[in-house]
Amino acid sequence: MSELILQTIVNSIYAASYMSLIAVGLVLIFGVMGVINFAHGELYMAGAYTVVALYSGLNLPFFVAVVVGMVFVGLLGLVMEYAFFRALRDNPLGGLIASIGFLLILQTVAVLGFGVRMAHIRPSTQEKIELFDGVLLTHQRLYVIVAAILLLTALYIFLRKTKFGWAMRACAQDTEAAALQGISLNQITRIAMFIGAGLAGVVGALTAPLVSPTPYMGHSIIVTAFIIIVVGGIGQLEGAVVAAILYAFVHTFVTTFFDGVVADMVGLVLMLLVLVVKPTGLFGANDRV
Amino acid sequence: MLLEIKDIHVHYGKIAALKGVSMEVPEDGIVTIIGANGAGKSTTLRAISGLSKISAGEIWFDGERIDALPPEKIVACGIAQVPEGRRVFPDLSVEENLRTGAFLRNDRVEIDHSLEQVFTRFPRLKERRSQWAKTLSGGEQQMVAIGRALMSKPRLLLLDEPSMGLAPVIIQEIVRILEDIVADGVPVVLVEQNAELALSLARYAYVLETGSVSLAGIAEDLHENDHVKKAYLGG
Numbered sequence: 394m395s396e397l398i399l400q401t402i403v404n405s406i407y408a409a410s411y412m413s414l415i416a417v418g419l420v421l422i423f424g425v426m427g428v429i430n431f432a433h434g435e436l437y438m439a440g441a442y443t444v445v446a447l448y449s450g451l452n453l454p455f456f457v458a459v460v461v462g463m464v465f466v467g468l469l470g471l472v473m474e475y476a477f478f479r480a481l482r483d484n485p486l487g488g489l490i491a492s493i494g495f496l497l498i499l500q501t502v503a504v505l506g507f508g509v510r511m512a513h514i515r516p517s518t519q520e521k522i523e524l525f526d527g528v529l530l531t532h533q534r535l536y537v538i539v540a541a542i543l544l545l546t547a548l549y550i551f552l553r554k555t556k557f558g559w560a561m562r563a564c565a566q567d568t569e570a571a572a573l574q575g576i577s578l579n580q581i582t583r584i585a586m587f588i589g590a591g592l593a594g595v596v597g598a599l600t601a602p603l604v605s606p607t608p609y610m611g612h613s614i615i616v617t618a619f620i621i622i623v624v625g626g627i628g629q630l631e632g633a634v635v636a637a638i639l640y641a642f643v644h645t646f647v648t649t650f651f652d653g654v655v656a657d658m659v660g661l662v663l664m665l666l667v668l669v670v671k672p673t674g675l676f677g678a679n680d681r682v
Numbered sequence: 683m684l685l686e687i688k689d690i691h692v693h694y695g696k697i698a699a700l701k702g703v704s705m706e707v708p709e710d711g712i713v714t715i716i717g718a719n720g721a722g723k724s725t726t727l728r729a730i731s732g733l734s735k736i737s738a739g740e741i742w743f744d745g746e747r748i749d750a751l752p753p754e755k756i757v758a759c760g761i762a763q764v765p766e767g768r769r770v771f772p773d774l775s776v777e778e779n780l781r782t783g784a785f786l787r788n789d790r791v792e793i794d795h796s797l798e799q800v801f802t803r804f805p806r807l808k809e810r811r812s813q814w815a816k817t818l819s820g821g822e823q824q825m826v827a828i829g830r831a832l833m834s835k836p837r838l839l840l841l842d843e844p845s846m847g848l849a850p851v852i853i854q855e856i857v858r859i860l861e862d863i864v865a866d867g868v869p870v871v872l873v874e875q876n877a878e879l880a881l882s883l884a885r886y887a888y889v890l891e892t893g894s895v896s897l898a899g900i901a902e903d904l905h906e907n908d909h910v911k912k913a914y915l916g917g
C-alpha cells in the first residue's frame with residue numbers, strides 16, 4: 394500500500410511537471426495579449442508530431458527532435474501572432490475565435506500528414522530508476538520533470554532579472570503605460586507567443602513516446618489547462634504552477650484509487666469550488682503575471 | 683521651438699476631443715496647460731505621445747514630424763510622459779518600474795548611474811526599491827512615475843496632473859523636484875487643474891476650453907487675466 398502511495402506521488406510529480414509547463418505558456422500569452430489561446434492544445438500536439446516525424450520517421454536522435462519541436466512550435470506561435478492576434482488586438486472574442494480556427498487548421502494538417510490513428514513511438518530509453526522498493530520512475534518521465542524544473546527556473550529568471558522580462562510583465566499590467574516607456578507591444582507579444590508556444594511544443598515532444606499522439610490529443614489538455622488557470626487565478630504565473638501541482642496530485646490520486654472519469658469530475662468540482670469561494674482564483678487579485 | 687503642435691484634431695469615436703489645437707514649447711522652462719475637466723488636456727498629451735492618433739494637423743519635435751509614429755518611437759525621440767493617474771506597474775518592484783523607463787537604453791553603466799540619480803532625487807524610493815509599487819503611497823507612486831520618466835533621459839517631459847490627490851506637503855516636494863528637473867535643462871509641459879500652482883511655476887500657459895485653446899500667453903499675464911481669474915483662480 395505504501396508503495397502504491399509513493400508511486401502515485403511520483404506519478405503526480407510527473408503530471409504536475411507537464412501541466413505546469415502547458416498552463417504557464419497559456420497564462421503568459423493571456424497576460425500579454427488578453428486572449429485565451431484555445432489552440433494551445435494543438436501546439437502541444439504539433440510538438441508531439443515533430444517527434445513522430447523526426448525521431449520515429451527520420452531516426453534523428455530523440456533530443457534533437459525535442460529541441461526542433463520546441464523551436465518549430467515556437468515559430469508556429471509567431472505565425473499565429475502575425476496572422477491573427479495582431480490584427481485582433483483589443484478584441485478578445487475575435488482572438489478567441491481566431492485561435493479556434495487555428496486549432497482546426499493544425500488538426501487538419503495533422504490528420505492529412507499522419508492520419509487519424511494513434512502514432513506509436515518507441516521509447517527513447519528503457520532505463521528506469523528505482524526510487525524506493527518497487528517505486529519506479531522511468532527516464533522518459535524523468536526528462537519531463539527535469540525539463541519542467543529547468544524551463545520554469547529559466548522563465549522565472551527571465552521575468553525577474555532581464556529587461557525584456559520586466560517589459561513583458563509591464564505590458565501585462567498596463568499596456569499603455571508600457572508603451573510610454575518605449576516598450577513595443579508587438580515585440581513583447583512576439584516574445585511571449587514564442588515562449589508560450591515553445592513550452593507547449595516541448596511538452597508535446599517530450600511526452601510523445603509516453604502518450605501515443607493523435608491529431609485530437611490537444612482537447613483533453615486544453616480543458617485541464619483551462620481548469621488550472623482558473624483555479625490559479627487567470628493571469629497568475631505562480632498561481633498556474635501551484636494549481637497545476639494541486640490538480641495533478643488530486644487527479645492522479647483519484648485516478649489511481651477510483652478511476653479516471655471520477656478524477657475528471659473531481660477536477661471540475663475543484664474548479665467550481667474555487668470559483669464559488671474565491672472567484673478570482675487562489676492567487677488572483679488584480680495582480681497579473 | 684522644441685515642440686510644435688499645429689492645429690491638431692482628435693476624435694474618440696464620434697466625439698471631438700480636440701478641435702484644432704496649436705501650441706509651442708521652447709527649449710527650456712515650463713509650459714502649462716490648464717482647463718476644466720474634459721477640456722482635452724490629457725488628450726493633448728496623449729496625442730503628443732502617440733497614444734491617441736490625430737485625425738488632422740501636425741506635431742513636430744525638434745525638426746521631425748512625429749504624429750504618425752507609434753508611442754515607442756516617440757519615446758525614442760526623447761519625449762517622456764508621466765500619465766494621468768501615475769500608472770505605475772503595480773506588480774513590479776520600485777526598481778523594476780524605474781528600470782522599465784530605461785527600456786530603450788543599452789548603456790548598462792549609465793543606466794545604473796541614472797538610477798542612482800533618481801534615488802538621490804527621491805531618497806524615499808531608495809529605501810523602498812524592492813517593494814511592489816502597489817504598496818506605495820500616492821505621493822511615492824507619483825515619484826516612481828516621475829523617476830521612471832527621467833530614466834529615459836528625456837529631452838522633453840510631459841506631466842499630467844502630478845498634484846492630483848496629494849497632500850500639500852507632498853505637492854511641495856513634487857514642485858521642488860520639478861524645478862530641479864527644469865534647472866537641469868529638461869523642458870516640461872505641465873497639465874494641471876490647480877491653475878494657481880501651474881501659473882506660478884510656468885513661463886507660458888495655454889487655457890483649453892472644450893477642445894480649443896481659448897487663451898495663450900505669458901503665465902504671469904494670464905494670472906492677471908480677468909477671465910482666467912474668474913474661471914480658474916476662484917475669483
Ligand SMILES: Nc1ncnc2c1ncn2[C@@H]1O[C@H](COP(=O)(O)OP(=O)(O)OP(=O)(O)O)[C@@H](O)[C@H]1O
Nearest residue numbers: 694697699717718719720721722723724725726875
Ligand atoms: N477614451 C475615451 N473615449 C471617449 N471619450 C473620451 C476618452 N477619453 C477622453 N474622452 C473625452 O474627451 C474629452 C477630453 O478628455 P480629456 O481626458 O483630454 O480631458 P482633460 O482635460 O484631461 O480632463 P480632466 O481634467 O478630467 O483630466 C472629454 O470630453 C472626454 O469625455
Ligand SMILES: [Mg+2]
Nearest residue numbers: 723724725766
Ligand atoms: Mg486629464
